[in-house]
Amino acid sequence: MATTVQTRVRGRPAHPPGPTFLCYTPNGRRLVTAGSNTVIRIYETGSTGEPVNVDDCQENNLAVAATNDFFIIGAEDGMVTMYSLETNQYEKMLVRCTLPIRDIALSPDGQWIAIASDELTVKIVSTKDPENTYFYIRDLYKPAKHVTYDPSGSYLTISCSDGVVYVYKLSTQEPQLVRKIEGMTRALETDSEVSSKVIWHPDGRAFAIPTPLREIQVISSADGEKQKMFTGEHTGDISALAWSPNGALLLTAGLDRKLVLWDTTTQKALAKYDYSNVTNIVWHPYQNLVSFSTSDGEIFIYQDFIPQQHISFLEKTLISAPLLGNSLSNGLDETRGALTNGTKHPDQVRRRKRTPDPVDDILGIDSDQDDDGFVEDDDGAGYTINGNGKRTNGHLDELDDDLRKRAVWSPSVHDAFQPGSTPWRGNRRYLCLNLIGFVWTVDQDANHHTVTVEFYDREFQRDFHFTDPYLYDKACLNDHGTLFSSPSSHDTPSIIYYRPHETWTARTDWKIKLPPGEEVTSIALSESYVVATTSTNYVRVYTLFGVPFRIFRTKSSPVVTCAAWRDYVLTMGNGPVGPDGTAKLLYTIENVRRDVVCQSEDVVALPDNGDIQTVFFSDNGDPCIYDSDGVLLILQHWRTPGQAKWVPLLDTRLLDRLASGRKEETYWPVAVAQEKFHCIILKGGDKYPYFPRPLLTEFSFQIPISSLPRNKKQTGDEMDEDEEENAVLANEGPRLEEAYIRHTILHSLAADLIESTHSTHTQRAELTTREIEIDKTLLQLLNVECREGEERGPKALEIAGLLRDSTGAGKMLEAARKIAGRYEQQQLVTKIEDLVNKRLTEGLEDL
Known part of the structure; x- marks a missing residue:
């Protein structure tokens, strides 16, 4: 799970409130910022003094780009102008548009500037001779919002306001x-704070695009196909994103007031930072330094941005783009690297005297070709190569030695989650899905949501709907009420809100505000209690009327999730790190009314490299989990300390409906009730249910005992009568064995419930019925073994010995003797009679 970085840097009020933009020069020595006033500010890296102010610029500047020698500003009045970084004076106007400028992008060699405006044209102008050297891209249906060059400068991507992204090749006379x-990013107004910007990975083989689902999708530049995805962290639209200079990290900002630092290789979040209204992000080319700006006119210069435990990511060389299969194929074509003016990016002309390197293939470098070992470092950017073909660290100047220290290893932890909730998809998401009903919310893009609670049984409860100014992001629903929680905002702490369906007096809602800095990570609701786990690893328990009942800190942290049933609370958290570098997931079950711990810090049985998808209690009050492999497990003997074990009830990968291999579907877990698994079928590669409300499907338990023979009927082929009869006979034995172990597990769960509660006559009668069902299954299995011949005698006798004969009258063993006699297996009959006599003797001794 990503750690939340608590250290905050002070924002610098660089410009009046409004859109603010910034960029570093390629050598990293200066940071140039522009905003809604007429002043451009230039900050010296490492200096604590005041910035240099460049006055008398246009107002409402909306874009900035820089080389080591000059910077370029695009303004709302349509002017794109160049200023010298040597004299900090105006040099020339590059182009004038009739409508506001929205974005500009400099080619890597600084000789071309691409300009996006509210016109239906993108202009590409020479920075040296703008009047005589330019190109126009005119075949756009909507204005361009963003423009971006690839690392070589050979390609330009254009994100238009209708959600369409264009990729143009610039190595010919005309683009x-x-x-x-199409359909990868959402349609946006050109002045929206939400980003649809394409960012190219530094190796040039892929680019990333923010999607409407608050995810970042990686696209292969070779074929335009979807690759890996960064998902699951942002709850608000993406407003800014940027790769680290070596491509090992991705930093994203969202309207949910979060900055998220991602590992490119695993697509997992490493760290989170709490900053609101971030609209632009830039990495320093060499230092552990990130700067970003906000719509409040502030800029943040964050030294030592990467936490110490992740600093090794910045020390790596160029990291490959996160492609499926990690193909080392080049980008769009073999001509990558040629700019429109025939020059190449400095990184591409650096040749190395050494053994071949896969990075050479990416950059288009011939590693076998020798050179004279001389590369001119005319821009001071630190491109000098030593005799071993490696870049020297001279460009680091007086940077912190932290970049050269040994990396601190960090384990992988399980992320916190809310059972039954889904991520945002468009402007909607489910907060809760269960057998009672469902809770869903809609983002209205006006600092509020609308929440709807619907019930399957509308005669039991009426649906309701309300406006949500607190932006609730978690919910629980049961027969008694609905529970919500919200994250904190800049002026409101995290809130827990309970709304009962009805009481014997007037309905009484209640809210509880958590202490500042404490966030709700998961919530649970039972017939008796409200439970919340928090970012401080507290477990907070309240009665249904808001009375604080328990508070304690979990031993396993960070806390992951929780569930509740009657007086029992189950919490999960991260424990010791296993040999694979991943923290073990631990659970604790406690009876909070009696203050008794049933299971303490026991391990959740997950598959290798697997994770938990959800946790809940069954209708009989037994804890269940559903893992990432599609296996449903139930916790047996959980009321007895030290005796609990996770038992599989169903492996959805083995369902008959998937036997033909023609169906590709997964299942969203909802509940375990009436001895069935209730779920939602997801098709088409979907990971989460979406609107309109999907139908519930139920599957009977099927313990994965053995691999049943697949017949033609299961695979969708035609069968004649003989084939069908043989298939039934072949499956009868394994089917009965599965039924025996299933009935045994359910009997055990029922026996534990009766032993630990004030059982009713009906429950005790059901337990006896289950014992009889077990014996009936064993007798049927005995019949199958006897039918196969005398060589199955030992197994048949063992089956007879498993008979419980709960009535004590010996009827089941007598039935077993008759089955053996029917198949004329006299030896088996004799041994069963011996077994009967032995049990009678043992019964007399007990008396």
Whole structure:
């Protein structure tokens, strides 16, 4: 789970409130910022003094880009102007548009500037001779919101306000459309704070695009196909994103007031930072330094941005883009690297005298070709190569030695989650899905949501709907009420809100505000209690009327999730790290009314490299989990300390409906009730249910005892009568064995419930019925073994010995003797009679 970085840097009020933009020069020595006033500010890296102010610029500047020698500003009045970084004076106007400028992008060599405006044209102008050297891209249906060059400068991506992304090749006389990508990002107004910007990975083989689902999708530049995805962290639209210079990290900002630092290789979040209204992010080219700006006119210069435990990511060389299969194929074509003016990026002309390196293939470098060992470092960016073909660290100047220290290893932990909730998809998400009903919310993009609670049984409860100014992101629903929680905002702490369906007096809602800095990570609701786990690893328990009942800190942390049933509370958290570098997931079950711990810090049985998808109590009050492999497990003997074990009830990968291999579907767990698994079928590669409300499906338990023979009927082929009869006979034995172990497990769970509660006559009668069902299954299995011949005698006798004969009258063993006699297995009959006599003798001794 990503750690939340508590250290905050002070924002610098660089410009008046409004859109604010910034960029570093390629050598990292200066940071240039622009905003809604007429002043451009230039900050010296490492200096604590005041910035240099460049006055008398246009107002409402909306874009900035820089080389080591000059910077370029695009303004709302349509002007794009160049200023010298040597004299900090105006040099020339590059172009004038009739509508506001929305974005500009400099080619890697600084010789071309691409300009996006509210016009239906993107202009590409030479920075040296803008009047005579330019190109126009005119075949756009909507204005461009963002423009981006690839690392070589050979390709330009354009994100338009209708959600369409265009990829143009610039190595010919006129730009050529290479690819048109539709439906990947949402349609946006050109002045929206939400980003649809394409960011190229530094190796040039892929680029990333923010999606409407608050995810970041990686796209292969070679074929335009979807690759890996960064998902699950942002609850608000993406407003800014940027790769680290070596491509090992991705930093994203969202309207949920979070900055998220991602590992490129695993697509997992490493750290989170709490900053609101972030609209632009830039990495320093060499230092552990990130700067970002906000719509409040502030900039943040964050030294030592990467936490110490993750500093090794910045020390790596160029990291490959996160492609499926991690193919080392080049980008769009073999001509990558040629700019429109025939020059190449400095990184591409650096040749190395050494053994071949896969990075050479990415950069288009011939590692076998020698050179004279001389590379001119005319821009001071630190491109000098030593005799071993490696870049020296001279460019680091007086940077912290932390970058050269040994990396601190960090384990992988389980992320916190709310059972039954789904991520945002568009502007909607489910907060809760169970057999009572469902809770869903809609983002209205006006600092509020609307929440709807619907019930399957509308005669039992009426649906309700309300406006949500607190932005609730978690919910629980049962027969008694609905529970919500919300994250904190800049002026409101995290809130727990309970709304009962009805009481014997007037309905009484209640809210509880958590202490500042404490966030709700998961909530649970039972017939008796409200439970919340928090970012401080507290477990807070309240009665249904808001009375604080228990508070304690979990031993396993960070806390992951929780569930509740009657007086029992189950919590999960991260424990010791296993040999694979992942923290073990531990659970604790406690009776909070009696203050008794049933299971303490026991391990959740997960598959290797697997994770938990959800946790809940069955209708009989037994803890269940559903893992990432699609296996449903139930906790047996959990009321007895030290005796609990996770038992599989169903492996959805072995369902008959999937036997033909023609169906590709997964299952969203909802509940375990009436001895069935209730779920939602997800098709088409979906990971979460979406609107309209999906139908519930139920599957009977099927213990994965053995691999049943697959017949033609299961695979969708036709069968004649003989084939069908043989298939039934072949499956009868394994089917009965599965039924025996299933009935045994359910009997054990029922026996534990009766032993630990004030059982009713009906429950005790059901337990006896289950014992009889077990014996009936064993007798049927005995019949199968006797039918196969005398060589199955030992197994048949063992089956007879498993008979419980709960009535004590010996009827089941007598039935077993008759089955053996029917198949004329006299030896088996004799041994069963001996077994009867032995049990009678043992019964007399007990008396």
